[in-house]
Each structure stands twice: as C-alpha cells, then as structure tokens.
Amino acid sequence: MPDTLIDVKGLKIHFFTDEGVVRAVDGVDLTLKRGTTLALVGESGCGKSVACRSFLQIVHSPGKIISGQILFNPETGNGQTDLIDIVKLHPKGRQIRDIRGKEISMVFQEPMTSLSPMYTIGNQIMENIQLHSQMNKKEARRLSIDMLDKVGIPRPDRLVDEYPFRLSGGMRQRAMIAMALSCNPKVLIADEPTTALDVTTQANILDLMLDLQKQYNMALLFITHDLGVVAEIADDVAVMYLGKIVERSDVNTIFNNSKHPYTQALLRSIPKITMKREELDPIKGMVPNPYRRPGGCPFHPRCSQAIPECNLIVPAVTQLAENHAVQCLLYENLAGRKAAEPAL
C-alpha cells in the first residue's frame, strides 16, 4: 500500500542575496510516510527550516526553489497518477492554497508571532476551517471548540474567544496545533515547536503531538536541533549539515549505529543527563560562513576522519541498507563491495 505521502527528490533551494548565492538546500531527498514521525535534525544554518517551508511554497525571498521535486500524494485512490509536484505550483496559486492548512499543515516555533494578535483564537481556527470546507459559522465554531478541547486547553468554550496574548506559551502552542489540525491534514510539519518552551511544557506538547498523530494517522515532520527530543519521538531521522542530508535512517540506527562522522561527533559532543560527568568531545571549528562554503564535502574541515579526497569530491548518496543512506566518501567505495565491513 502506498503510504508515502511526500517524496522529495533532489530539492535545491538557493538564496540570491547582494553578497552572493547561498545554497541553503543543496540536493535533499526525503520521504514522509503515513503514521510515522520523521525528525529533521541540524544546527542553525543547515537549511532544515527552509526545506520544510518549501513543502508549502512559503520560502522567504530572496530564496527560490531552483530544482528538484516535492511529490505529494493526495490519496485520491488513483495511485501514482495523481501525484502533485509542489515545486511546480505557483506560490500564490489556488492549488497550493487548497493544500495549505487542509492537506499539509504547519506549526511554528514562536507561537506569539505566528498567531495574529488582532483576532481571537476562535476566529483564527474558524478561518482555517471555513476556507477549506463548506461549514457555516456556527458549525465552524463548534469544531473549533472541539479542537481546543482535543489539544488539552481547559475551558475551551471560554478560551475560544480570547486573544493570544492572554495565553501562556504552552497554551498558545496548543492553540496553534488545534488550528493546524482543524481540517484533518495528512501531513503535519512542526518547525521547532517546543524550542521556545520550558522543559515541562515541552514534554506535554510532545506527548500531545504524538497522541494526535496516532489519532489522525498523520505523517509528522518534526524539525529540531535537540537530539533528546529526536530520541523521544522520532521513527526516522534525517541529519542535515549545510544544506545536505548527511545521514538518513531509523532512529535506533542513528543513535546506536550511525556512520556519518558528523552524526557521530554530534552525539559525542552533547551532555547527557544520564551519563557520568566526563569531558565533552566537541566538534572542532565552526559552521562555515554560508557565503564561503568549503569545497568537496561541506563537513570535511571539521571532520576527524577526513581523507584528502574530501576536499575535492562532493560525496554522493550511498545506500548502506534499505533504510540507511549516508553522504560520505568513507562509504562510497565500500558500498559496492560484497563482504566488506566499514574499516572504522
């Protein structure tokens, strides 16, 4: 059964600024399947937010999608023939607006700036509902209250008429989730939804999102830089660095058997609450200036396992197993061999 909802192939998004061209997303492949959670992990400047915004054609200018496909499966029952390539849709056109909020929804990091301060919570949820359905105002309001209840907001019949500034950060984020899910989307994209929240609130929101994912049987694309959150909620993980996905696999493999030096270094450099105190093993150097990308593999200047070729050749995607892909020269030559063990 084809349960792939979004299939991204070779996505490239470049930003054309006065100072030069920034290759924010530089050839990304992803798949999102129904009922699963894909975590997109990376540090600032890796392009994860930009990539996800492109799924709804809301990339900020001066960014432009310059190549690739974002194949969305609307599941009309006709199988492959009805796939919509979102890259080809006009950002202001009718088709993408039908998809936004209804088929693919998004939740952002800062609830205060993503909820309009001028309208009540109820109004904003109702607007989304009425845009995508034939409900009248009364029915839409009823549904809004139901949604607020579902996301755990107390006294939803009262809070539906409140303005966002009345609510705390956690409550606003719940309201945003209610708004995003009000039309039963197939895919929910969450761009660092808990980064701005306290840890206890974060825990509640994560639980809520996973509960709702199960209820709605959605695909959840979760963007974060927090590996702890990834470990908690993800089924699959894609690690990004400077616009490329350097490693992609299921969550157990990433945490226990990762192959890309960046993934390994990242895991080694993070303080863990369960570990004894010992010196952290940092990744040397800094994320390079996006206008001055290193040649070859983008990570090589900071890589403890770099070989001379890393400076010159951009690694291609190597499929190490059915659900394990890596972009690293260390594995490229080995992938062909039959009885080989990675010599590391």
Add this chain to the structure above:
Amino acid sequence: MIESIQPSPNGSQLKDGSVLLEVNNLKMHFAITKGIFGRVKGFTKAADDVSFFIQKGETLGLVGESGCGKTTVGRCIVRAYRPTSGEILYRQADDSVVDLAKLRGDELRPFRKDLRMIFQDPYSSLNPRMTVFDLINEVLKVNQLAKPNEMKERVEHLLERVGMRPEYMQRYPHAFSGGERQRIGIARALITNPRLVICDEAVSGLDVSIRAQILNLLEELQADFDLTYLFISHDLSVIRHICDRIVVMYVGKVVEIADGIELYTNPRHPYTEALMSAVPVINPNARKRGARIRLEGDIADPSNPPAGCYFHPRCRYAQERCRSEAPGLRDTGNNHFVACHFAEQLNLAGVRMAD
C-alpha cells in the same frame, strides 16, 4: 566592612572559610505600575526569600524554568539590581565579609572586578560599535586596573587563552560567529581575574556542536584561574555535566539544593522529580512516554502566586497542609535541602543512570 554576626538560615557557614558567597533571604520584588502617575498596582516577586551559599572553587548550578527567578538572583548578586531585601554576603580576598546588598553607587566599584558575568546572547551582549579590544579592556580602563602599556598585552594573552587569535582585537563583533562572540564575552569577564563568575545561560544561545567547546573551555579556565562559578541554566543536561551542586528554583523560591548526582538520582521535591522526568533522554530505547510525569496547568504567575506552597496546584502529592502553609527549606541530611512538607515521606523517581 560589615561582618555578619547573626546566624543565617544556612547555619553558620559563613564562618566556614570555604564559603565565598552566601545569599540570605534575598527578595527582589518588581513593582507593577499602572496609569499616568505610575501608581503601584502589585509586585512581581521575581525572587522571594532565596537562600543558598557558594563554596570557593565549586560550580553551583541554578536551575529552573521561566519565571523561576534564577536570572534575577544572578543579577542581584552582581548588583545589576538593588535587592528589595536580604543579604548577599561576600568574602573578600583578605577574608573580611561584606554585604553587597547594602552597598550603593560608588561603594560597589571595588567589587566590580571580583564578580563578573557572562551573558546568554552573544549577539546582544557585545556593543556592535566597539572593537573587541575596547570591549574587553573597558573594565580595566574605567577602574584603572592596569597601566596603559600593559593593557594590550593582557588582552592579547587572554584572547589566546580563550582560543581566539589576538590579531582579531581590532575587529568588530559582527565579524564573528556566535561561538566566537561568546569567547569574547568570556575574555571580557575574566580579564580582571575575578573570584566569582556568574554564567547566565552562557551556552543556551549557541549551536549544539559549539556548546561542548565552550563548556570545556569554561572548565579549563576554572582550573587555570581558580574560579568559582554560579552557572544559571534551564538545561538540565548541561547543568548535570558542569555543576558540583545544584539549586532548583520555582517561581522565585528555592525548592531543593543538593549535590549533582544526588539531585538527579534521588530528588526529594515533587517539582524536581517532574523536571527530571520531563527531560528527553538521548536514547530511543529509554522512551518514557507512558511513565512520564505530566504536570497539569501552567507555571504559577510570580505576580500572583498561589497560597501556601507555590507548587501545590500542580503537585500530585499535594495535601491540605500544602494549600495553606508554605514550606521552608529544611536540611534532610547528606547536604540535601528541600522545601516540602513531605520530603522525607515521599519516594520520588530520579533519572536512571546509564550503566
């Protein structure tokens, strides 16, 4: 010089030569004003009767969520604010003790070099119009702590020590990344050879891969310069890594103080238990979804806190007594202080340490 002669709630630690700073009953209330004439409507009790001490050479963690008052306490200690009431007893190099809370204006000047702060946001804590050299040197210049011909060398030396190239002294902050800026901030804090450094969320604003670099740097510098740290953070993993002892705060109050491993494996306050439970573990096999303690409701409002114990509306163990009587900080043995009526009776779950 004022000497502390009364016994403090923490016992008579200050007579113990190993204590560098002692905070007693610190209160910081911010007035909420309304109207054109600024009539005072109420108070935000950012810090409400906070007491703890810091020992020489240790790293004391101050942890809590938003609104708990940890940043306020840090700023009171460096006297960015004037506390509403309470004592901040500081032991100087010659062993005499002074109450920083009572000092005004220029009286604070001699202490500026001893107590320094590292800020959270590497972008807003460096004046974009000043060169790196000027930023680091300012404190030396303003307090005449070095001769003009020595200043350049001192700054160069320290920049090298924090991992920056001294030639970059003439550059402006915009030329540097977040991690580099934080190193500049660290150099600025350490240029006076301070005795106590307040790290106010010093790594929270940095990328994950840079945090480890800065944390390691802070630890090395502590050894080299014989520093004492007050490390403020909301990130329990970072606190776990770098701190010797930890103070947990909730809505302006201290709820628990304990040694590092003790706090994490054997918390005695329900809030600490919930906090530990909420932290995501970096191990997919240890998912806690079913077992996590869910805290209902939101963090209490510091301008309108609940009666009795501030945590009682969200506490799963709350009893009648908690609604009316605020618990004081008590010693439950093993250097473990808790502000809960039932600390001894409760058997709380801590973090399962990896084998």
Add this chain to the structure above:
Amino acid sequence: MIRRLFLRKPETETLLPANVDVDAENTRVEVASQWQLMWWKFKRHKVAMIGGIVVGLYYLTALLANFVAPSHFTTYNEQYVNAPPQTIRLFRDGAFAPYVNGYKFERDPKSFKKTWALDTSVTIPVGFFVRGESYRLLGIVPGDIHLIGPAKTGDPFYLLGTDKSGRDVFSRIIFSSQISLTVGLIGVAISLILGILIGGVSALAGPGVDNVIQRMIEVLISIPTIPLWLALAAVVPIYWTPVQVYFMITVILSLVGWTGMARVVRSRFLALREEDFILAATLDGVPRGRMIMRHMIPSFLSHIIASVTLSIPWMILGETALSFLGLGLREPVVSWGVMLRETQKVGVLASFPWLLYPAVAVIVVVLALNFLGDGLRDAADPYQTR
C-alpha cells in the same frame, strides 16, 4: 578555496581552526567599522546616491554663488523688466555654438501693454567662464569670472527671465540658496543639541522627570505650527536688520523642531538601557557620563544623522513659508520664499509664470534631501542583515 591552518593549544587540547582568509574582500568586511559598513550599504541605494549628489551640488553652488550666477542678486536693468526666459540653444548652423535669443518689445494683444518677448532674429552668443561683474567670493577672494554668461559683457542674459525690477531670476535663485540652505543647517544644529539634551534627560533622569517632559512636548507639538510661527514672527521688531531677522528665524524654527529629535533620542536611550551590552558596561563600572558618550550615543548616532538629514528640508520649507507670508526675511535679502512673494497675485502669475521657478528649486532640494535621508536611515543599521 579557503586554506585552514589548525592550531593545537597544548594546554587545552581543543583543536581550533584559525581562518587564514586568502580572500581579501572578506577581511575587509570583518575589519570594517560601523561607518564603512554604513557607506557600503548606502552606496547600493541608487536614488539616495543621486539625492546626495544633488544636495552636494546645491551646497557647492551656494558656496560659489558669485561664480555660478551670471549677475549679482541686486543687479537690475530697468530696461528689461519682466522679461521672459531666454532658452539656451546649443547648435547654430550645425556647429556647437550655444546662444540665446534677444528681446524685442511687443504689444500684448489683450492688455495693450508693452512687454518683452523673444526675438529669434537676434542671437546672443553664450560663453562659459566669461568675464562679468566683479565680486568677492565668500567676501574674500576677488574675481570676475562667471561660470556662464553672455560672450559679450553687457548683453542681456536672463536664463529664467527677470522680475518686476529687472533683476535676473536665475541669479537670484542661486544666491537665495545661500540663505535658504543655511537656515536649515543652523536651525537643525540647534534642534539637534536641544533634542539630544532634553531627550537624554527625559530618558535617563527617572520616570518623574520623563513624564513632565513628555507631556510638555506633547503640548508643544499639538500647537498648530503656522499660527505659532506667525505669532513668534510677529514678535520680531520691524527695525531689525536682515541679519538679525535671519537668526531670529532660525531660532523660531528650531524652537519647535527640537521636539521630534527629542522623542527619537529618548526612545533610543530607553531601548538601549535594556540591551545586554549596556548592562555589561554597567557591571564594568562605567560611570554615567562615559556610558552615555562612549557606549550609548555611538549606537544611535547613525540614526541621528539620518533624522537630521530628514529635518533639514522641514526647516527649508519653514523659512520659505515664513518669508512667503512676509513674516520672515524681507527685501533686500533674497531667499526662495522672498522671491515667491512676488507670485501672490494671480495676474502676475498668469503674465509672468517664470517667477515660479524658485518653487522648483525648493522642490528639487527638498526631494533630494528626503531621498538622501531615506538612504541614510536605511543604511543606518548596517548590522540588520546579519
């Protein structure tokens, strides 16, 4: 390609890459000061650059008015009263030989009055750097060369016509710039000082003082400006010399103009107080005076410059308005407002429309200053993009 050298610090064991940038351009950006960054950003704003050039030309002309203008602003010729403008034609008989047409008397068919009109049969060659009236540039340097004028001294040369006294409008417009453009500067300087002082005190002296000052400002700005100016101008004694009146005008204009600057300065100070780097300076023990001068003001100096540039046109318009209404400068001093006084009668305007050219001069400089100020304001925060 960027080559990186790795320095291993023996004590720390942390590998720190040292960026050895072969790329000189990037080093330039990194060592650039705030002013350099601002200049680079400003340069990209083409309209603002043009505005800047125009403003520059205006002030240069004002400085060298004696040289640029064909005649002095008081020079008159009762022969050529209300003469129309002589347009320069560049080519004669296929060759580059600029010339203007002469004048002939005509009878206006409607009013039967004698008026001057252009006589296409008469050609008066135009020269550059010609000899003309003698002058003292800036009151010091004597000379008699003019940028443009009749090749034969004495020929009528009125590029923009003459007024009712037979004075050259073009020359008078040029000399007017000396007054109109400098009123702006002096007025703005006074407003700036008052604004920074009062705005600063308001922001830093505590909420009580702040309240009083802000309410006072609000009262001041709610008074309608033109009646206020009229009232203040009416106080100026008739017997004052033009110079004294000139200074009085600048004072009057800046007395109301400072409020805008004060509010901007105040809001900047208040915003700065919350910044971490100001707190860091406080914790360094920086005393109040040094904090303001060294840490705070440089932070918003660029915004002040932009603000100042945008308030100059306001002053220019103010002086023009006051003089136009007869309440500012008067003859024999010349300014654009004084020149426009002659256009108040519709009949005059219908017959001699070239008397409106001073308005064009005002419009152009005000527009140019606005573009320049906009460009400066946009460039004022060079760190915004980072």
